[in-house]
Structures are given as C-alpha cells and as structure tokens.
Amino acid sequence: MDNSETATMAFKAFQKALSKNLIKTENGEIHKKLRVYMDKPEGTLRFTYALMATGTRIKSSCVAVNTAPYKGKPCFDVGITTLEKFRGKGFGQEVLTQSIDELKQGFARNGISEFYIELKVDEDNIASHKLCEKFADEVIDNKTSTTYMKLIK
Numbered sequence: 001m002d003n004s005e006t007a008t009m010a011f012k013a014f015q016k017a018l019s020k021n022l023i024k025t026e027n028g029e030i031h032k033k034l035r036v037y038m039d040k041p042e043g044t045l046r047f048t049y050a051l052m053a054t055g056t057r058i059k060s061s062c063v064a065v066n067t068a069p070y071k072g073k074p075c076f077d078v079g080i081t082t083l084e085k086f087r088g089k090g091f092g093q094e095v096l097t098q099s100i101d102e103l104k105q106g107f108a109r110n111g112i113s114e115f116y117i118e119l120k121v122d123e124d125n126i127a128s129h130k131l132c133e134k135f136a137d138e139v140i141d142n143k144t145s146t147t148y149m150k151l152i153k
Contacts, residue, residue: 002122002144002145003079003120003121003122003125003145004122004125004128006079007063007079007080007081008081010063010079010081011058011061011081011083014037014048014050014058014061014063015056015057015058018035018050018056018058019056019057023037023039024037025037025050028049028098028101028102029102029105029106030098030101030102030105031098031101031102033051033052034049034050034051034095034098034099034102035049035050035051035052036048036049036050036102037049037050044065044066045065045066046063046064046065046066047063047064047076047099047102047103048061048062048063048064049061049062049063049064049095049098049099049102050062050095051091051094051095051098053083053086057083058083059082059083059086059091059095060080060081060082060083060086060091060092060094060095061080061081061082061095062078062079062080062095062096062098062099063078063079063081064076064077064078064099064103064117065077065078067118070116070118070149071116073114073115073116073151074107074112074115074116075115075116075117075118076103076115076116076117076118077117077118077120078096078099078117078118078119079119079120080092080095080096080119080128080131082095087127088127092127092128092131093131096131096135100117100152103115103117103152104152113153114151114152114153115151115152116149116150116151116152117149117150117152118147118148118149118150119132119135119136119147119148119150120145120146120147120148121145121146121147121148122144122145123144123145123146129146132146132148133148135148135150136148136149136150137149137150137151138150
C-alpha cells in the first residue's frame with residue numbers, strides 16, 4: 001500500500017467514526033473551526049485535524065503520528081487528505097498550516113519548542129509535491145516516494 005492509499009484509508013475510517021458518533025472531537029485552541037482528535041493506537045500518539053464541510057462531512061484532514069526522533073528532536077509523520085470534490089482549492093495547505101499551529105501550541109504548553117514533521121509523498125502525487133516543496137526545509141528522495149522534512153519552531 002502506498003502513502004496515498006494509506007492516507008485515503010485513514011481519511012475514510014475517520015470520516016466513518018465521526019459520522020457515526022464513535023469518536024468525540026474538540027475545536028482547535030487557535031483555529032476554532034478545526035476539529036481535533038487525539039488518540040494512541042497501539043501506544044503511539046496520533047493527532048487528527050479536520051476541516052469540516054457541512055455536518056460531519058470532512059473537506060480535508062491532517063494526521064500527525066509520533067515517529068522516531070529526527071536530528072535529536074521529536075518528529076511526526078504527517079499525512080494530508082482532501083476529499084476529491086474539494087481538491088485544488090487550497091484546503092490541503094490550510095489544514096496543514098492550522099494543524100501545525102495547533103501542534104506548536106500544545107507542545108509549547110508541555111515545554112517542547114521545536115519538532116520535525118515529515119511528509120512522505122508518492123512519486124506520482126503532483127499536487128502534494130507542489131504543496132510540500134513550498135513548505136519543506138529538507139528533501140529526501142527515495143525510489144518510489146519523496147520525504148519532505150520541516151523543522152517547526
């Protein structure tokens with residue numbers, strides 16, 4: 001399963017849980033229209049952020065999963081998914097930017113002033129490459145994907 005398929009599967013599962021009231025989300029601290037959900041599947045910290053359309057329908061989501069430290073700092077593997085009818089309208093960038101703001105706020109409260117995010121993009125995902133190229137400090141090319149790294153301060 002490639003990065004895009006994994007992100008789509010997670011998006012659908014989150015959408016289903018939200019629609020069936022199986023999970024309780026909260027408003028973001030900074031971005032009040034952003035819905036936030038934190039859990040620890042298999043003991044790994046995960047934050048899910050959602051820009052909502054109407055009712056319980058999600059336009060775009062960002063999932064940040066705690067992963068191995070990078071250059072001695074905490075690191076989160078980040079995936080962004082936008083519902084097809086909302087693509088090309090800037091919602092991916094919006095949910096990413098707002099999610100980072102919320103992560104920074106929460107971590108600052110807990111004494112963490114810097115952390116990395118990594119965004120893994122499949123070779124053929126042109127829109128995601130364009131977003132990440134604007135955003136990243138460092139690019140790591142692999143055979144089938146590219147990893148974009150960003151130090152958040």
